[in-house]
Amino acid sequence: MALLEANDIHTFYGAIHALKGITVTVDKGEIVTLIGANGAGKTTILNTISGILHPRQGTITLDGEPIHELPAHSIVTRGVSQSPEGRRVFGRLSVAENLEMGAFTRKDKEGIKRDLEHVYELFPRLKERRKQLAGTLSGGEQQMLAMGRALMASPRLLLLDEPSMGLAPILVDLIFDTIKEINAEGVTVLLVEQNALMALSIAHRAYVLETGSIVLSGTGQELLDDPEVMKAYLGMD
Amino acid sequence: MLKNLRRRVSGTTIAMWVIGAILLIVVIVGTVRTLLIGKYTGADWTDLIVYGISQGSIYALIALGYTMVYGILRMINFAHGDIFMAGAFIGYFVASYFDQTGFLEQNLVLSLIFVTLVAAFTAAAMAVVLERIAYRPLRRAPRLVPLITAIGASFFIEYAFLGLFGSGIKGYPEPEALKGRVSIFGVEILKTQLIVIVAAVVMLIALWYFVQRTKMGKAIQAVSEDKDAAALMGINVDRSIMITFLVGGALAGAAGVLYALLFRQVYFFMGFFPGLKAFTAAVLGGIGNIAGAMVGGLFLGIAESLFPNLVLDGLGIPAPYQLKDALAFFLLVLVLIFRPTGILGERLATKKA
Ligand SMILES: Nc1ncnc2c1ncn2[C@@H]1O[C@H](COP(=O)(O)OP(=O)(O)OP(=O)(O)O)[C@@H](O)[C@H]1O
Ligand SMILES: [Mg+2]
Numbered sequence: 001m002a003l004l005e006a007n008d009i010h011t012f013y014g015a016i017h018a019l020k021g022i023t024v025t026v027d028k029g030e031i032v033t034l035i036g037a038n039g040a041g042k043t044t045i046l047n048t049i050s051g052i053l054h055p056r057q058g059t060i061t062l063d064g065e066p067i068h069e070l071p072a073h074s075i076v077t078r079g080v081s082q083s084p085e086g087r088r089v090f091g092r093l094s095v096a097e098n099l100e101m102g103a104f105t106r107k108d109k110e111g112i113k114r115d116l117e118h119v120y121e122l123f124p125r126l127k128e129r130r131k132q133l134a135g136t137l138s139g140g141e142q143q144m145l146a147m148g149r150a151l152m153a154s155p156r157l158l159l160l161d162e163p164s165m166g167l168a169p170i171l172v173d174l175i176f177d178t179i180k181e182i183n184a185e186g187v188t189v190l191l192v193e194q195n196a197l198m199a200l201s202i203a204h205r206a207y208v209l210e211t212g213s214i215v216l217s218g219t220g221q222e223l224l225d226d227p228e229v230m231k232a233y234l235g236m237d
Numbered sequence: 238m239l240k241n242l243r244r245r246v247s248g249t250t251i252a253m254w255v256i257g258a259i260l261l262i263v264v265i266v267g268t269v270r271t272l273l274i275g276k277y278t279g280a281d282w283t284d285l286i287v288y289g290i291s292q293g294s295i296y297a298l299i300a301l302g303y304t305m306v307y308g309i310l311r312m313i314n315f316a317h318g319d320i321f322m323a324g325a326f327i328g329y330f331v332a333s334y335f336d337q338t339g340f341l342e343q344n345l346v347l348s349l350i351f352v353t354l355v356a357a358f359t360a361a362a363m364a365v366v367l368e369r370i371a372y373r374p375l376r377r378a379p380r381l382v383p384l385i386t387a388i389g390a391s392f393f394i395e396y397a398f399l400g401l402f403g404s405g406i407k408g409y410p411e412p413e414a415l416k417g418r419v420s421i422f423g424v425e426i427l428k429t430q431l432i433v434i435v436a437a438v439v440m441l442i443a444l445w446y447f448v449q450r451t452k453m454g455k456a457i458q459a460v461s462e463d464k465d466a467a468a469l470m471g472i473n474v475d476r477s478i479m480i481t482f483l484v485g486g487a488l489a490g491a492a493g494v495l496y497a498l499l500f501r502q503v504y505f506f507m508g509f510f511p512g513l514k515a516f517t518a519a520v521l522g523g524i525g526n527i528a529g530a531m532v533g534g535l536f537l538g539i540a541e542s543l544f545p546n547l548v549l550d551g552l553g554i555p556a557p558y559q560l561k562d563a564l565a566f567f568l569l570v571l572v573l574i575f576r577p578t579g580i581l582g583e584r585l586a587t588k589k590a
Binding site: 050051052071076081088089092097100104105149 | 452455456458463465466468469470471472473474
C-alpha cells in the first residue's frame with residue numbers, strides 16, 4: 001500500500017478551481033517530485049495534503065486512513081510535516097525555539113533531543129546561530145531552518161515546497177544532498193521544485209502539473225529523457 | 238546629499254519638530270517653576286510616584302490582554318475593560334461573603350488570594366466564552382466587523398451587570414489590617430498600594446515566564462506571527478487563541494480585585510475608563526508587544542499621577558489633578574504623532590530575503 005494516496009482531489013480558492021482532479025501516490029521510502037510552471041497548483045497540493053486547505057472533492061489517505069478532513073495540526077501528529085514555500089520561519093523566535101516549535105506535537109524528550117542533534121549535524125550553521133532570532137538569518141540559513149524545523153516533527157512523510165528557491169548554487173547543492181541524506185535515513189519525501197533538472201535527478205518518480213491537472217508522470221529518468229519536458233520545464237531544446 | 242536631506246525634511250516634519258520643541262519647553266518651564274515654588278514636599282512626590290506605580294501596574298495587567306489579543310488576532314477587544322469589571326464584581330461578592338463570615342479578618346492573606354483567584358478564573362472563563370461565541374465565527378470577516386462586535390459585547394456585559402446587580406456603587410469590605418502605611422526602605426507606603434504592586438509584579442513575571450519560556454507561550458508567539466506556518470508545526474491555532482484570551486482575561490480579573498483594593502468600590506461601568514487607559518498604555522508601549530504593555534502601563538500610571546502636579550501646577554493651572562485623564566489621552570496623541578509604533582514598537586523588521 002502506498003504511504004500517501006491523493007485521489008481525484010479538487011481544491012478551490014473561493015470560486016477559483018485550483019486543483020482539477022489530482023491523483024498522486026507516494027510510496028514509502030520514495031522521493032517524489034512535483035514540477036510545473038508558476039501557478040500550476042504545486043503549493044496548493046502540498047497545502048491540501050497538510051490540511052491548510054481542504055479538498056471539495058476527492059480523498060487523501062495516509063497508510064490507508066483518510067486524512068483530508070483533519071485539521072492541519074492533527075495531520076502533523078500523524079507524521080506529515082511541511083517546509084512551506086518562502087520558508088515562513090518565526091522571525092521573532094530564536095533558531096532553537098523555531099526548532100522546538102517543529103517538535104511541538106511530540107512528547108518523547110529523548111527523541112527530540114536526538115533529532116535536534118541530528119538537525120545540527122545536517123546544518124552546523126544552525127547550531128552556531130541557535131540563539132539568534134530567525135528573522136535576522138540570511139535567506140539560505142532560513143531555508144535550512146525551515147527544513148530542520150520540519151524534520152523536528154520526525155515525519156514519515158516530508159513535504160518540501162521549493163527548498164532551493166533564491167539560493168546560491170553551492171547552497172542548492174547542499175540542500176539537495178541533504179534531501180537525499182534524509183531520504184536515505186528512511187524519510188519519504190514529496191518535493192516541489194522550480195529547479196526541475198535537479199529535482200528530477202534525485203527523484204524516484206515525478207509528476208508534471210499544468211493548471212491544476214497532472215499531464216505527465218514517470219520515473220525521474222524518464223522525464224529527464226522526455227524531449228517535451230525538457231523543452232517546457234527545463235528551457236532546453 | 239543635500240537634495241536627499243531636503244527631500245526628507247518636509248514641511249510637516251518641521252512643524253512636528255516645532256511642536257515637539259514647544260511642548261518640551263512648556264514641560265521644562267512648568268517643572269522648574271513647580272519645583273521653585275516648592276509647594277510639595279519630598280514625601281508628597283514619593284506618594285505620587287508610588288500611587289502612580291500601583292495604578293500603572295494595574296494598567297499594565299489590563300493592557301497585556303489588549304496587546305496579546307491584538308498580537309494574535311489583529312483586533313482590539315473593546316470588551317476587555319468589562320472583563321476587568323466582571324473580575325472586580327465577582328471579587329466583591331466573594332470578599333463580602335468572607336467579610337460576613339468573619340473569615341476575611343481572620344485569614345486575610347488567604348482570603349485575598351482566594352478572592353483574586355476566583356475573580357481571575359471567572360474573568361478568564363468570560364473572556365474565553367466571548368472569544369468562542371462572538372469573535373471566532375468572525376475570524377475571516379473584514380477587520381471592522383469584529384471591532385463592532387467587540388463594542389457590542391462591551392455594552393452587553395455592562396448592561397447585563399447593570400440588570401443583574403443594579404446601578405449602585407458597591408463598597409468592598411475594608412479589613413482593619415489593610416489600613417494605614419508601612420515603611421519600605423524609609424518610604425511610607427499605603428499597605429494596599431504595596432499589596433497591589435507586589436501582586437502585579439508577581440503576575441507580570443509569571444506572564445513573562447509563560448510567554449517566553451514555556452512551549453505553549455512560544456506557540457502563542459508563533460501563531461501571532463504566522464497562523465498557517467504554526468498550524469504546519471502541529472500547533473492548534475484555535476486553542477492557542479483560546480489560551481490567549483484565557484490568560485488575558487485572568488490578568489484582567491485579578492487586576493479588577495487589585496483596583497478594588499485601591500479604590501474599594503465596584504459598579505457596572507467601572508471597566509470603561511481603566512479599559513480605555515489600559516488600551517492607551519498598550520498603544521503607548523507598542524500594541525502587540527508584551528514588554529511594551531508593561532512599560533506603557535507603568536509609564537502611563539506614573540505620568541498621570543505625577544505630571545499634573547509637576548508640570549501643570551507650575552504653569553499656574555488651577556486644580557491640575559482634574560486634568561489627569563485629559564493628560565493621558567494627550568500623551569496617546571503625542572505618541573501616535575511622534576512614534577506611531579509606540580515606545581517599544583516593532584523594531585525588528587522580519588527579513589524576508
Ligand atoms: N489564496 C489564494 N486565493 C486565490 N487563488 C489562489 C490562492 N493561492 C493560489 N491561488 C491560485 O491557485 C493557483 C495555484 O497556485 P499555487 O500557489 O498552488 O501554484 P504553484 O504551482 O505553487 O506556483 P509557484 O511555482 O509560483 O509557487 C494559481 O492560479 C493561483 O493564482
Ligand atoms: Mg508554489
